[in-house]
Every structure is written in structure tokens, then in C-alpha cells.
Amino acid sequence: SFRGGSGESPKIYLQKTHSLLTNLRKWVTMKELIVSKFGGSSVKDASAMVRCGKIVAQNCLRKVVVISATYNTTNQLEEMYRQARLDLNESKLLLDKNRDRHLRLAQDVLAYFKTDVLETVMTDIEVLYQEAEGLLLEANQGPKSERLRRGSMDLAQQEIMAQLYSIGERLSSRIFFSYLKHLMPERSLRHIDARSMIRTDSTFLEAKPKWDAIATKTEALIGDIAHKDEIVVTQGFIGMDEMGRTTILGREGSDYTATLLGHALKPSSVEIWTDVPGIFDVDPRILPSAHVIREMDYDDATLMASLGAKVLFDQTMAPVCNLGIPIYVASTLAPENGGTWIKRLPPLPGPVGMALASHPRTLKQLEQRFCQNNPGILLGERVGVISLIGNLPNNFDLDVFLSGMGITSKLLEKGERHISFLIQLERLEEAASALHSRLF
Numbered sequence: 001s002f003r004g005g006s007g008e009s010p011k012i013y014l015q016k017t018h019s020l021l022t023n024l025r026k027w028v029t030m031k032e033l034i035v036s037k038f039g040g041s042s043v044k045d046a047s048a049m050v051r052c053g054k055i056v057a058q059n060c061l062r063k064v065v066v067i068s069a070t071y072n073t074t075n076q077l078e079e080m081y082r083q084a085r086l087d088l089n090e091s092k093l094l095l096d097k098n099r100d101r102h103l104r105l106a107q108d109v110l111a112y113f114k115t116d117v118l119e120t121v122m123t124d125i126e127v128l129y130q131e132a133e134g135l136l137l138e139a140n141q142g143p144k145s146e147r148l149r150r151g152s153m154d155l156a157q158q159e160i161m162a163q164l165y166s167i168g169e170r171l172s173s174r175i176f177f178s179y180l181k182h183l184m185p186e187r188s189l190r191h192i193d194a195r196s197m198i199r200t201d202s203t204f205l206e207a208k209p210k211w212d213a214i215a216t217k218t219e220a221l222i223g224d225i226a227h228k229d230e231i232v233v234t235q236g237f238i239g240m241d242e243m244g245r246t247t248i249l250g251r252e253g254s255d256y257t258a259t260l261l262g263h264a265l266k267p268s269s270v271e272i273w274t275d276v277p278g279i280f281d282v283d284p285r286i287l288p289s290a291h292v293i294r295e296m297d298y299d300d301a302t303l304m305a306s307l308g309a310k311v312l313f314d315q316t317m318a319p320v321c322n323l324g325i326p327i328y329v330a331s332t333l334a335p336e337n338g339g340t341w342i343k344r345l346p347p348l349p350g351p352v353g354m355a356l357a358s359h360p361r362t363l364k365q366l367e368q369r370f371c372q373n374n375p376g377i378l379l380g381e382r383v384g385v386i387s388l389i390g391n392l393p394n395n396f397d398l399d400v401f402l403s404g405m406g407i408t409s410k411l412l413e414k415g416e417r418h419i420s421f422l423i424q425l426e427r428l429e430e431a432a433s434a435l436h437s438r439l440f
Contacts, residue, residue, distance in 0.1 A: 030325065031226035033267040034059065037066040037236060037258035041275040042332040043172050044071035046108035051332045052176070053183045055273065056231070062271070063225050064261055066194075066236045067176050068254040069168025070105065073098065074237075077164050080132075084139035091136050099129045106175045113182040121178050128167055128174075135164045150243065158204040162238075163246040169194070169235035169254070177233040188230040190222075197221060197264075198239035198257060200247045207239050207247035209260055211319065218264035225265070234261075251361075255316040259327065263319035269326045272312065277331040278340035279304065279311050281353040281440050286429055289436060293353060294338070297345040300352045300389050301327075303418050307387035308357030308366065317342065347417070351439045352390035356432055358425060370412045370420070377412075384428035385412065387420040388435070401438065407431055 038052045056062045069077075076098050084091035102125055110118050138144060143156035150156070170193075177191040197218045200207035222232050236254020239247045249256050255272055262270040276284070278292040279301065296304075298321035306314035311329060320327065321344065330339025357366055363379040370385075371377050379385065392398065398419065402409050407430075410422040423431055 030266050030268050032061055033063050033226040033265060034061045034269055034271055035064040035066065035258050035262050035265065035267050036062045036271040036273060037254055038068065038176075038332065039254065039272070039274045040068040040071045040073070040172075042273050043067060043176060046105060046111075048332065049105075049109050049176055049179055050112065052273065053179050055332060055335055056180060057184055060229075061268070063228075063231050064222065064265065064267070065176075065180070065231060065233045066254060066258045066261065067169065067173040067233065068236050070102070070172045073168040073171070074165060074251070077132075077168055078161075080136060081139050081161055081164055084136040088136065088140040091140070092133065095129065095132055095136065099125070102171050102175065106178070109175055109179045110182070112179075115182055117178060117182075121174065124174050125171060128171055132164060132167045135160050135167075139164075150245075155202075155204070159245055162204040162207075162248050165248050166195075166235075166238040166246050169237050173233055173235045180231065180233060184231070188228070190230065190232050192221060192232050192234045194235040194238050194257060195240035195246060197234070198249075198260060200239040200241055200249070202241040202243070202245065202247065204245070204247050206250045207241070209239065209249065209256070211260070211263060214260050215264040218261060223265070226267075249315075250313070252310075252313045253315075255313040256319075259316050259319040259325075262325050263323065266323065267325065269328055270320060272316070272327060272329045273332045273335075274311065274329065275331055275333060276311065277334055277337050278329050279309070279342075279353070281351075282432060282436055283309070283356050286356060287433055287436055289433075291440075292338075293340050295341050295343070295345060296352060297347070298327075298342055300348075300417065301342045303387075303389045303415075304353050304355050306369075307355040307389070307418065307420060308362050308385060309353070309355040310362075348390065350390055351388055351392060354432065354436065354440075355387040355389065356384065356428065357387070358384040358428060373413055379422070382425045384423055384425045385420055386423055386428065386432060386435070387418055388439070389418045391417070392419070392439070396439070401435070402431060405431065405434060 042052055043049050056065055080091045080094045083094060106121050138160050143160060147156035147159055181189045197214060199210045199213035199217060236257040237248055239249060241247055258270050280290040281293055282290045284290040298317040302317045305312045324344055327342040328339055357363055366385055367379045407427050412420045412422055
């Protein structure tokens with residue numbers, strides 16, 4: 001016989017009360033704090049770093065700053081390692097070019113200030129390159145005995161590669177930290193090695209983070225930062241296993257670092273700053289008619305990323321979605337234009353976005369996913385994958401639509417909120433354009 005104050009049934013009253021308590025719990029646990037991640041294209045040169053510095057300075061709540069390696073540095077480190085296995089001198093030439101680029105970057109960034117710290121920064125950069133030289137020597141001559149004692153030759157080589165990868169983030173974060181320190185002399189700044197917080201298993205090149213250990217380490221190091229006028233600068237992408245060995249979270253994993261720290265710190269939001277103004281409903285480099293999705297659900301964003309859209313790392317949403325911590329994706333080139341908010345939303349009717357995959361590395365990743373339902377499938381050079389995220393209109397028949405264009409497709413996977421199909425590579429853009437015009 002119980003009735004709520006406005007005559008609701010007990011069920012509805014309890015649902016509203018539960019919703020109110022849930023929102024109150026979020027309000028109580030979330031801190032006045034923003035975790036901000038800046039991608040490689042956003043810190044590629046001095047003018048780019050200046051833009052990022054201004055963004056940090058514009059909001060005093062941006063207290064944890066995660067920095068990626070400068071644009072293309074990760075690829076260059078990978079190439080150095082490959083060359084070192086064949087020709088050490090050639091590898092060192094590549095390293096020298098990368099060293100010169102970062103030394104010039106430090107000089108250009110600090111030229112904005114009258115400061116005497118440039119020599120210290122240069123010394124720190126040289127120390128990192130000496131470490132890189134030692135790793136290339138190991139790649140050429142074989143791992144040190146202590147690495148081999150801890151595991152097989154293959155694991156030792158993966159450990160070397162992971163440590164070499166880490167050089168990129170450690171370089172860029174050191175330079176950006178120097179810039180921020182002089183941009184905001186009134187603020188307290190700390191430069192913290194992400195490996196002291198991001199604890200993982202020992203899968204060196206695709207490490208699995210240990211969320212509880214990360215929360216414990218992060219809380220111990222910077223857990224009180226919400227109550228301080230302080231900024232912490234750290235690195236994306238890199239972690240450490242329980243034996244103190246460097247690991248990485250997978251290529252493009254800096255977004256994941258930001259949300260893992262978000263899971264630990266419970267900020268009001270996590271920002272992902274990049275060179276595009278949010279998440280588009282389809283790759284704008286392929287279809288100029290693409291438009292930014294202003295709001296999307298965590299699950300749809302995860303599907304977009306995992307099926308080939310490259311704005312976010314596919315694991316990014318996992319650490320924060322159950323906590324209701326929103327993710328904001330925007331461009332450092334035009335922060336005033338807004339971006340995409342990723343949060344918990346009710347399922348939206350109709351299609352949300354379209355992921356296109358044609359790069360060999362992306363196809364290789366998708367091959368592992370799709371082979372579960374298509375045993376033995378190989379996604380070769382002359383194919384692409386189109387994935388539609390959301391719900392198709394009831395009156396829309398995908399097979400009929402494509403066959404009407406003379407396009408042959410093969411269903412790879414169909415879920416509650418997506419459908420993925422294989423298509424000839426030379427027809428991918430044509431099919432994507434037609435589908436976009438019809439559905440979005």
C-alpha cells in the first residue's frame with residue numbers, strides 16, 4: 001500500500017531513489033580534477049607544445065597531464081630496433097636524427113623564456129639517448145645475461161623493445177614539463193615516471209594493466225592532488241611489471257593510461273586532446289562529408305575503436321565507464337570548437353557511426369577477432385572491412401543495398417549494436433560514401 005510523495009508505485013519510487021543515490025554517490029566520489037592526455041600530433045613541435053601548454057593553463061582543474069611521444073617517434077624507434085638487428089651503424093644514424101630533432105625541440109620550446117635550465121634539459125635528453133644506444137647495442141649483439149636469466153631469448157628481445165619504446169614518451173614529457181614549469185611559475189609541478197604508477201603483467205608489448213595495483217600506487221604518489229595547487233606531468237603508453245621491467249600497453253595506448261589514472265583518481269572527467277575535433281561518424285580523411293558526434297555512449301565508442309576507427313585506443317573506455325567518468329575528445333588546434341563527450345547514454349535509435357579498416361596492422365588485429373566466427377579467415381591486401389555501429393533502420397537491407405551497387409560483401413560479425421562485413425578494397429570508399437549518404 002506504500003506510495004511515494006507524488007503517488008508513484010513502490011517500484012517507480014524505488015527506481016527514482018536508486019537513481020538519485022547513484023548520482024549522489026558519483027558526485028561525492030568524483031573529485032574536482034581533470035586528467036588531460038595530449039597525443040603525439042599535439043606535441044609534435046614547439047608551436048604544438050605551446051598550444052597544449054595554454055590549454056593546461058586555461059583550467060586550474062587540469063592537474064594530471066599525460067604526454068605521448070612526439071609525432072612518429074614510436075615508429076622511428078621501432079625502425080631503429082629493426083635496423084639494429086641488421087646494421088648497428090645504420091640504426092645509430094636514425095637515432096642521431098631523432099636526437100637532433102628532440103634537442104631542437106627543447107631549444108625551441110624553452111626559447112619562449114629567459115631561462116638557464118636548457119643545459120639541464122639537454123643533459124637529461126642525452127641520458128635518455130645513451131640508454132637508447134645501449135638498447136640498440138643489445139638488439140644487435142644479443143640481450144644482457146640478466147635479461148636471459150629472467151626468461152627466454154624471445155622475451156628478452158621483447159623487453160628490450162618495450163624499454164626502447166618508452167624513450168619516446170620520456171623525452172616528450174621531459175620537454176613539456178620544462179615548458180609548463182616556466183609557463184606557470186606560480187604553480188607546483190612534478191614530473192613523475194608513469195611506470196611508478198602503471199603496474200602491469202609481463203606481456204611486454206601488449207601488457208595487461210593491474211587496476212588495483214595502479215590505484216594503490218597512484219593514490220600513494222598523487223592521490224591528494226585534487227586538494228593541491230599542483231600539476232603532475234607523466235607519460236602515456238608505458239608501464240612496469242612486478243620485477244621492475246618496462247612494459248607497454250600496446251600501440252596507441254596513451255589514451256588507456258589516461259583512463260587508468262582516471263579510474264584511480266576519480267576525476268570529474270578525462271580529456272583526450274588530439275588533432276581532430278572529436279570522434280567523427282566516419283573517417284573524415286576518406287569522406288569529407290563526415291561530421292562530429294557530439295555525444296556517444298561508452299559501448300558505442302568502444303565498438304568504433306575496436307572495429308578500426310583510430311581516434312581512441314579500444315580499451316580506453318573500460319576503466320571509467322562503470323564509474324560514470326566522462327571522456328572528452330577534442331582538438332588542440334581548435335579547442336573552442338568543442339568535441340565529443342563519451343558517457344553513459346540510453347541506446348540511440350538508428351546508426352551512430354561507421355568504422356573503416358584497410359591498414360594491414362588494423363586488418364591483422366581484426367583478423368584475430370573475426371576468425372572466431374570465420375575459422376581460417378585471412379584479411380589480405382586487397383580487402384577492407386566496414387563496420388556499422390548502432391541500429392540499422394528496419395526498412396534497410398544491407399545486402400540488397402550493396403548488391404544493387406554491384407558490390408560483393410561477406411558478413412564477418414553481427415552483434416546487438418553493430419554489423420561488420422568484408423568488401424573489396426577498391427570498392428571500400430565507394431560503398432562507405434553510399435552508406436553514409438543513405439544512413440547518416
